[in-house]
Amino acid sequence: MKKIAIIYGSTTGNTETVAKSIAEKLSSEDVQLIEASNLKVEDVETFPNLILGTSTWGLGDLQDDWETALPILKKCDLSGKTIAFFGLGDSGSYSDTFVDAMGTLYEAIKNTGCTFVGKTSVKDYQFDASKAVVDDCFVGVALDEDSESNLTNNRLEQWIANILPHLQ
Numbered sequence: 828m829k830k831i832a833i834i835y836g837s838t839t840g841n842t843e844t845v846a847k848s849i850a851e852k853l854s855s856e857d858v859q860l861i862e863a864s865n866l867k868v869e870d871v872e873t874f875p876n877l878i879l880g881t882s883t884w885g886l887g888d889l890q891d892d893w894e895t896a897l898p899i900l901k902k903c904d905l906s907g908k909t910i911a912f913f914g915l916g917d918s919g920s921y922s923d924t925f926v927d928a929m930g931t932l933y934e935a936i937k938n939t940g941c942t943f944v945g946k947t948s949v950k951d952y953q954f955d956a957s958k959a960v961v962d963d964c965f966v967g968v969a970l971d972e973d974s975e976s977n978l979t980n981n982r983l984e985q986w987i988a989n990i991l992p993h994l995q
């Protein structure tokens with residue numbers, strides 16, 4: 828079984844619901860759900876695979892709990908880890924900052940020697956700008972519970988099928 832931590836920050840519960848859904852879909856693996864507000868260095872050290880989830884608030888801001896969790900993550904040796912992202916946002920009301928926070932997480936750890944998996948195509952989304960887009964792809968899976976919640980389950984299933992073979 829693969830040891831996977833799903834670390835998430837959620838203000839109104841959407842990211843938490845998605846985190847639980849990912850855990851359910853990965854239930855044949857050894858999965859632990861960790862709220863970003865409770866993150867400890869030992870958690871990061873224990874798991875070779877990290878799935879990091881955040882919603883975006885303000886105009887392109889990280890979800891609050893990540894303000895303390897991200898420095899903890901950055902303190903850790905991430906080399907050798909496999910990391911995937913999921914980001915929640917609202918492409919209808921926040922089309923210029925859509926899922927920016929996922930891009931902020933990526934930027935913060937992109938040079939730490941870890942391996943990133945699970946980037947996705949932007950082609951089925953409508954938005955104007957996103958910090959989570961690098962080389963024409965989202966750095967993880969972008970989810971929109973406000974405007975496109977009917978697409979979330981399929982997006983997650985495809986993304987999980989994509990990342991699972993690459994997890995350690």
Ligand SMILES: Cc1cc2nc3c(=O)[nH]c(=O)nc-3n(C[C@H](O)[C@H](O)[C@H](O)COP(=O)(O)O)c2cc1C
Pocket residue numbers: 836837838839840841842843882883884885886887888890915916917918921924925926927972973
């Ligand atoms: C005040 C406010 C600001 C928001 N800002 C953004 C934003 O800049 N970009 C974005 O994609 N979504 C934005 N959103 C949408 C949230 O990210 C979205 O509702 C998300 O599902 C919330 O997840 P959570 O309940 O896990 O925090 C905003 C929502 C609110 C209410």
